[in-house]
Amino acid sequence: MAVINSCHYFFLYSQLATLSPSLASTYRFSSPRKSLRTQITCSATPASSNPMEGRRKFMEFPYVSAPVRNLMVDLVSTLENRLDSQLLPCTLPSDVQYYENQTGNAQASLQIRSGLHSSPIDFILGSWIHCDLPTGGALNITSLSTYLNSSTDAPNFVIELIQSSATSLVLILDLPPRKDPVLYPDYLHNFYESTQLDTYRQTLEKIPEVTPYFSPSLYVRCFFSPTSIMVRVETEAGDSARMEEIVGSYVDPVAKDVLGIWLNHCACGGREVGETEKDYLKKRDSLARNKTIEIDLGSSLPRLFGPEVGGRVLAEIRKVLIA
């Protein structure tokens, strides 16, 4: 039984710029100043010969709090138990499954598993990224996302937890639609209204420490559903215990329920589509994926990890996203 490990990089750089402008500007200029030779000789972590080593490192979630780690391990395991027979093993090079920057203050883990030809799953991505902040503390981004292929029009699943300190968290949790809900109101009804997805957003909205989060990227805002959970959680200075309570008692059950809805209604109960709709889905999916890379990955990975490591990881992601 293999593990589905998925990394959602969608919003990395725009998040960084919002959450930690100093970090974003630091990483924007630091790496390109180094010589290419230095990067090549110093930046790559030696590739391991054990194909399961990347998966093991991913599942450790070594830098996040226990409630975040428990949640992520549970979500990955739930996906794995349900969809394992439809998924191929992760075939990424080991130095893409785990990588770090030259100075060793940024580490990341990436797992991608493609779906079998007969499956509606296109691929599944999981990741964590850890960056020491110039101001002290660290940024941790933990994510899991799924991508269906054009045999079905069902929405995808995404969760991303971005912690810039022990008392500050941005949570993105959604089933991003794959059709324009204004043009397809039945799609909205089928996947969002009848599943009562908005109740989960309402549950989190009631917590005093929770406020809505607006992505700085307008495209990213459009990408999500009207029931998307995009929130910022800020607990009082030093009160990391309250943050852990919020993640463990509120975020955890909500995320598990939303994944359950995705598994039952989208991955395993999704609607098949005709040829015309397939073309529409292919075009819209392709545009969304290309914009994803343009907005975030194309600049953020080289900035955070240097052009050689960032470029190598980006090339592997491109192979899957724009296959």
Place this chain on the structure above:
Amino acid sequence: MAVINSCHYFFLYSQLATLSPSLASTYRFSSPRKSLRTQITCSATPASSNPMEGRRKFMEFPYVSAPVRNLMVDLVSTLENRLDSQLLPCTLPSDVQYYENQTGNAQASLQIRSGLHSSPIDFILGSWIHCDLPTGGALNITSLSTYLNSSTDAPNFVIELIQSSATSLVLILDLPPRKDPVLYPDYLHNFYESTQLDTYRQTLEKIPEVTPYFSPSLYVRCFFSPTSIMVRVETEAGDSARMEEIVGSYVDPVAKDVLGIWLNHCACGGREVGETEKDYLKKRDSLARNKTIEIDLGSSLPRLFGPEVGGRVLAEIRKVLIA
């Protein structure tokens, strides 16, 4: 020089249900219990023979605060000065231009002007609605919206101010897109990113009394742009002066600027489209308008004004919206 008076009814009932559940339930059941004969004899305001009487009543905005009235008169006048040569006069029956319910505790004004055949303006709608609340106080909805035809793909304009008390306001202000921004990223860039529309949302977001507003209708949420201003303003009990200050000093200049962007970039600088895109725009516009009626108007107008008056107004709106 005639006045453009436009009424945006889009979200009436869903707003009512959120803002004042008691009012929504009161109006849901009160009118249908009356006999049709009573409604016919009592509910219609006598039609005036003066064609300008409806316009005059609309421009009075008799029940709202001075800052709201000043803003609405300014927006209407600005539209009028810029677009008057493209618009036909309002030809609604006088008992649709002004109407009230049987008991006289709900009054409303409606103005619709269609665009000339050569204009990109399909029609423009303006309205105010005033309802006494069973709990005391009153609900006032004031709105202005524009609808372009399929000769251009430019966004529409909408402003709606919903006051359920002197210290509580919901503001909806947006240029709703007419194409799916995920499928048309250049559309997003052209009308939303390059115009810096999000700065206006950010300006209002910083006011302490302002919080995001989520429409209870998921379709309504999808209908708006990623830079839409959908906010609730709540000032302290009894502090209507602060509400007036917020409307006069913040909402007023933001709304005027957003209308200016619409006039310059959409009404007068919009892009022309080819035949295939025209079909797409017609289909999407038609769906949005039909859903509008289904979600709100079809039930809310008869509930608030009784089936006879509500039905009469609805029939006239249908003629324009689904022509």
